[in-house]
Amino acid sequence: MTLGTVVIGGGTGFIGRAIGKKLKNIGYEVLTVSRQPDLYSMSWNDLSHDGLPSSCVAVINVAGQNVLDPKRRWTPGFQQNVYASRIHTTQLLAEQIQKMKAPPRVFGVISGVGYYRTSQTETYTEDSPGGNHNYFSKLAADWEAASTLPPDLNVRRFIVRSGRHFSSN
Numbered sequence: 001m002t003l004g005t006v007v008i009g010g011g012t013g014f015i016g017r018a019i020g021k022k023l024k025n026i027g028y029e030v031l032t033v034s035r036q037p038d039l040y041s042m043s044w045n046d047l048s049h050d051g052l053p054s055s056c057v058a059v060i061n062v063a064g065q066n067v068l069d070p071k072r073r074w075t076p077g078f079q080q081n082v083y084a085s086r087i088h089t090t091q092l093l094a095e096q097i098q099k100m101k102a103p104p105r106v107f108g109v110i111s112g113v114g115y116y117r118t119s120q121t122e123t124y125t126e127d128s129p130g131g132n133h134n135y136f137s138k139l140a141a142d143w144e145a146a147s148t149l150p151p152d153l154n155v156r157r158f159i160v161r162s163g164r165h166f167s168s169n
Helices: 014-025 044-050 076-099 135-148
Strands: 005-010 029-034 040-041 056-061 106-112 156-162
Touching: 005 014, 005 076, 014 029, 014 044, 029 044, 040 044, 044 076, 056 076, 076 135, 106 135
Parallel strands: 005 029, 005 056, 029 040, 056 106, 106 156
Antiparallel strands: none
């Protein structure tokens, strides 16, 4: 018996795979939403058409074009792709949550520390201002805003503003 289904947008990526593995180990069923679906995932088009499964207890979105892709130049077109790959996927997940008869308990988004101004001395908290000083701060602020749900849904929202991610494998 599982603890319920957690849907992970971008679940086939670097961060999504790690989150999914941990959740499976503690007893959740994991369904990923990906541009390249497989047996245990659905496409973004499938999500748009079919919605979230009724067994969904949580939704986490970590989808997004890799901003450090060494094969891509930092052009306006690439920046738009980075932006759209985060904002549109988060908006779609939020829309699907709102359509559910019994919405999940939790909706989480992992944005970035780029929300804050760069500083050698400042200590930031979740209440610190940010989100309006450069491309990355606007991206993070808009990504977080896209995850906003109506309060009457009673879905707890969490946001993680993370930095770079590395792994030995």
